[in-house]
Amino acid sequence: MEKEFIMSNIEQEIHKMWISAFEPNPVKNKEKYYINVAFPYPSGAMHVGHGRTYIVPDVIARFWRMQGKNVLFPMAFHVTGAPVLGIAKRIAKKDENTLKLYRDLYHVPQETLDAFTDSTVIVNYFSNEYEHVMKQLGLSIDWRRRFTTIVPQYSKFIEWQYSHIYDQGKVVKGEYPIRYCPNCDQPVGDHDLLEGDSAEIMHFVLVKYPFGEFVIPTATLRPETIFGVTNLWANPNITYLKVEVDGEKWIISTEAVEKLRMQRHIVIEIGTISGAELVGKAVTHPNTGASVPILPASFVDPNIGSGLVMSVPAHAPLDYIALRDLQQQGKYTDIVPIPLVKVPNFGAIPAQEIVEKNKIPHQDDPKMNDLTQELYTAEFSKGILNENCGDHAGKSVRQARTDVTCEFMETHGSIIFHDMSEKRVICRCGNQVHVKILDDQWFLNYADPTWKDQIHKQLPEVALVPPEIRTEFTRTINWLKEWPCTRRVGLGTRVPWDPKWLFEPLSDSTIYMSYYTIAHKITRIDAEKLTQAVFDYIFLGIGDYNTLPVDADTLKELRSEFLYWYPYDYRFSAKDLISNHLTFQLFHHRTIFPDELQPRGMVVFGMALLNGMKMSSSKGNVFLLEDAVNEFGADTVRMFLVGSAEPWQDFDWRDELVPPVKRQIERMWQVVLDSPSANGSASIDAWLISRLQRRIDAVTIAFSAFQTRKALQEAYNGVVSDLAWYHRRLPKNSSGTTVLHEVISVWIRLMAPIIPHTTEKLWSETGHTNLVSFAPWPVADPTKVSEAVEISEELLKRTVEDIQAILKLVKIKARMVTLFLAPAWKHRVFTIVATTKDKHNVMKTVMADVDVHAKDEDVANIVVQTTKLIHSLPPELVMAIAAGIDEFSIFSAAKTFLEKESNLAIEIVAAESSPHPKGRMALPFKPAIVVE
């Protein structure tokens, strides 16, 4: 049968056969298998990195479906959140970068792009694109269950979920620092920033120095150095404000006033004082009561902290230089740095040392930042406080920092002051962004020890792939604290008890896997009727369905469908979600659902690279999935992504590696379509069938363990290499025997989860009327496994290799090859060595056993050789050989084959019947070979 292979035509044809094929409904007494994937946020087109995330679960779904399970694989779209709002705004403003991305990279048609000023148009467009590409890839998704997270029914579901959590007291109100633009009067996310998106919110400690009736606060990240303060710095060129902060009189910079106000402090301006006026005066050290002078420094930035700085010249290079400069002018010469921290590889005054070693001439030297960082890091990681630190002496810097902070907050009125880590953090509107404390923010209280404890107890029940990630989950559970679960802007569901807030996107997608089970049916119900009690009945079985606003039959149907599918069996997601989403969903399942409905397992994916580089839409380093499918075909893309790495490993899409994969599929196509002409039988048939059983087992085990790459290697490369040896061993004019019909039928099915289109077509081409997608998975038949046949082929394979190795080395023109087979007593030695557990007495056992005439040969040497040989063979093979092997008949039967392979005459001789000295080299499973 000669048939041209055009992948795209086949794929289109097959997609028609699959319409509505993968829409499972509950079937009584049929075992279900429910898998799901973290749903996409459709703000752009899919690239090949996304491909694997959805292809691997599909491969697994297809495998279990062929195993006879009722498999549910649903998909939905997560459109909650703020990023699309930003995108829509940028498109409305005709931002060139954004337009370029969407027009040129994502190929969005102009008229659609024009409508992208509406964020819902964006998510709808890309949701449809996602579905289109997923269908092209042949994903066996039940599309009836598709939904988005802003449909009214889903919002009702979120309200139901949170009302329960709220009632349990796990949603609490608190305050939280966020980036905020005073001009827009809104929180700013990364995507809203014009500049400074790498800036973090830093938490400074405000140390207050009494100054007459005032206090002068200084902001520091290193409160433990308070003991080494020698002076304060004030900028003599600016004017400070006298203010009243929460009833206390402070002196701070103008810039600090607004920041304090945004951090919930009441600030009243009462006067001014120039920096120059402050210089020369002194404050009181809050701890020691010592007098601390205020010195002038032009480097003090009114925009950072309070606009006044405490100086620790022994440990802060900048402070040291500033002081040195003044002292070189003969001023303040009585001030000496106070060393506080002992650091390995540094002397007593590290700041001085590092500045002098690097010959820093003045404060503005560009190296200053790096040096400061170097010293701070060294002190933080390895520093120990010395005897100048009072009660804190002997503590690590890390420890002392926490302790001193607590101490100062309790006894000296210190407060936490939040500020950005970079000076310029600019909102899209052009204004400076500050830190604002939201005081009515809602939090999920993951810090609740009872809740945490429940998750810790449950985690061992959850199957995790790969197992190494378990420790990361454990750590995440410990590390999670209150999570702000609401925000002001974006798409999403309103908080029922506080409607000015919306649920934040990570918080509204924690138990949606349960919603899939009823998603296709709940759309029939008017959202107004979806009360708390309705969901209570569907998901918890609570209440009387006769008294609810939805009719009883529908309710019972939804309830039973949910119970049929739930709990889910496996959830797939990328590894970067362990520290939030994947752990959150454990918390939420635990607190909503009973024991028997908790998540059963998770598979965590590695990251995606493109030609060795990180994939990034903004940098243009992406390859769109749709383009890949059009260029190479869906099956090629699938097989490449499955074959390049196991799911949990990082994978790299390398352009040059893709075409060879397509050729492999074409090769399979050819082999399968050539097979019907095979006829007759051959002695090698039994071997091929035996090997096939092992391949079936290996593939089955690999798929069961989510080792899709290994499964592919066994299913493809394994079968191909078996077929290669089989063809080599066929009689001269045979191109295949009827055994191929069986092999081909199995092979198609083993490959079906990975390349479903090609195999579906091949399945029907080879005369089947059902879909291979639902064909029974092959089962290995142990009665078809023949150890003896496999060993004899192994012996031939090794011998052929050895003959060829020798032919290559030998200088003479060979005429013939003689094989000398090891005598019976050597086989006896082999068995003894292989089965004797006490390795030290092997020689004794052998000498006692082997009969006398053998002893004029070098028995000891043979034992050594045999031991070496045994070490170099797989243990199963060794045991099989030890059990007995008839080499003479194996080689006799394969004489023609050996002659064909070597193109030489072959003679097979028992070593003991020949005087040839080389014959003594013969070992079991390793005949002596003489070429002449």
Place this chain on the structure above:
RNA sequence: GCGAGGGUUGCCAAGCCUGGUCAACGGCGCAGGGCUUAGGACCCUGUCUCAAGGAGUCCAUGGGUUCGAAUCCCAUCCCUCGCACCA
């Protein structure tokens, strides 16, 4: 810095848990041969060094345990991911 994972022969990548089956699976690339008008594809062979089927050196670096280590232990260096209001 903290937490998790990882560094294998030109490249990608198995093996490591359960030490000898490891010169180390498989794929890619490269070289030679076959096939072909030619190219591609396909098939065979080779791809650390020396060599009658063997030997030597090798699995980030440096030590250690062991009869024996890519595999176990210790130290060091390097890479990736996460560190929160964001999908």
